[in-house]
Amino acid sequence: MKKIVVAGGGVGGMMSALLLSNKGFDVTLFEKESELGGRLAFTEHQGYKVDKGPTIVLLPEMLQQLMEEAGIGPEEYELIRCDPLYDIHFSNGQTYTKFANIKEQLMEIDRVFPEDHQNFIRFMDDMNIRFNEGKPRFLEQPFLNRWEAIHPNTLNALRKLKAFRSVKKQLDFYFENENMKTAYALQTLYIGGNPFTTPAIYSLVSFSEHQHGIYYVKGGYASLVKVFEKALKEKGVNVFKNTPVQAIGMTDNRIASVTAGEENIEVDAVVLNGDFPLAESLIKKPARTYQPSSGCLLLYMGIDGIYEDKKVHQFFMGDDFHLNMKQLFKDKTIPTDPSYYVFHPSKIDDSLAPEGKGVLYVLIPVPSGDHIDWDKEKEYLAEKVLSSMEQRGFTNLKTRTEWMQIRTPKEAMIEGLFSGGSFGISPSLFQSGPFRPQYQPHTEIDNLYAVGASIHPGGGIPIVMQGAKLLADGIEGKYLTRDVIRNESIKSF
Secondary structure, three states, rough: OEEEEEEEEEHHHHHHHHHHHEEEEEEEEEEOOOOOOOOOOOEEOOEEEOOOOOOEEOOHHHHHHHHHHOOOOOOHHOOOEEEEEEEOOOOOEEEEEOOOOHHHHHHHHHOOOOHHHHHHHHHHHHHHHHHHHHHHHHOOOOOOOOHHHHHHHHHHHHHHOOOOEHHHHHHHHHOOHHHHHHHOHHHHHHHHHOOOOOOOOHHHHHHHHHHHHHEEEOOOHHHHHHHHHHHHHHHHHEOOOOOEEEEEEEEOOOOEEEEEEOOEOOEEEEEEEOOHHHHHHHHOOOOOOOOEEEEEEEEEEEEEEOOOOOOOOEEEOOOOOOHHHHHHHHHHHOOOOEEEEEOOOOHHOOOOOOOEEEEEEEEEEEEEOOOHHHHHHHHHHHHHHHHHHHOOOOOOOHHHHEEEEEEEEHHHOOOOHHHOOOOOOOOHHHOOOOOOOOOOOOOOOOOOOOOOOOOOOOOOHHHHHHHHHHHHHHHHHHHHHHHHHHHHHHHOO
């Protein structure tokens, strides 16, 4: 039985371990932290519990299908549909609500942006065609050969998906109202990308919200970690926590062993699941240059009561979205008038706080990197956003707040996220699709594999799970082919 070591117990590592175990491999998983999950984790305080990382469940059918393939049935967790999807509050007083149902959405557009009624229909029709073309080409297959990036078929597919145009430029083509454009551009921030430069292929994110809906995992997204752990135990995967992989031993461009804890273990293959630009240092190759995604200032809050008039998901936009993005991505300064996202899961889940209490999660996009003194700046920015929230409908928020924890890119860097970016490497054109690191990132090292937000097909929980499937299928195919060749050779002999 082939022995595979998975270095890192994030979503990609856990999913890879399960899929490989299902395919008959002997899998051992090492995690440097005391808990599995990576970005999927809770922060807790005196009965309050808040997701630390991802909150919005996109592409629910893909998530369920991949969980099923890993041996986790739908009875193991509960998805709650969020409809309306969310509110977007603009500084001019407009509020635009997104719905899954297109008829409801058109009624909302007639109320807020009537000039874009027909434009929205055209946008959805075009995005449906591109989604059906792009999903099999860019989500369901890898690009292991470097020449595939410039193959005519690849370039033609990228042209069809408008990958050489930015999200914002594409929305200029469809919509008239600037706030309408912003409403369908902000989703690039889900993966740490600038809508003014991120390829228009990522416009499919806003389309997928209507097409596939937005969901919430009962108990919090991080509750899936216990579900994964149970499945890993049932499958017989060896899991070691508080045990980082410290070194990789090479013989003739192949990995022969890994050192973890006090042990040196012989292996047939290794899967890296740390944030790839940092995990890559284990193989002692010349460092490659990557552009990080944006960072986040995160506020985790326990509050007295629940804001019953608020949606589970809400976005609050500043006066000048273009300036906000310029300061965030080009100037790399703290935005003077930041846009931010508020998550209020207590509206639909009473398990996250003591009786009569609630939780809030506030995300402010900020620059990644270590050039900002967050110990000095975090309180200032948090206070600014809390004041804005009070002015925009969260009445008496400061006096109702019983607990608050602030997380900055500094903590993200300490925890192992590349340059403090929250979403892996940036989704720029030359870090997407065929240009992104693949599940076999160094083809000259035959048995090295990688999975995670910085690996194709990209970030987001279902997408990282899909990356694990590509990896597991690739490993199975490689060893199956070798076994067939070996058996045929034996027969011939």
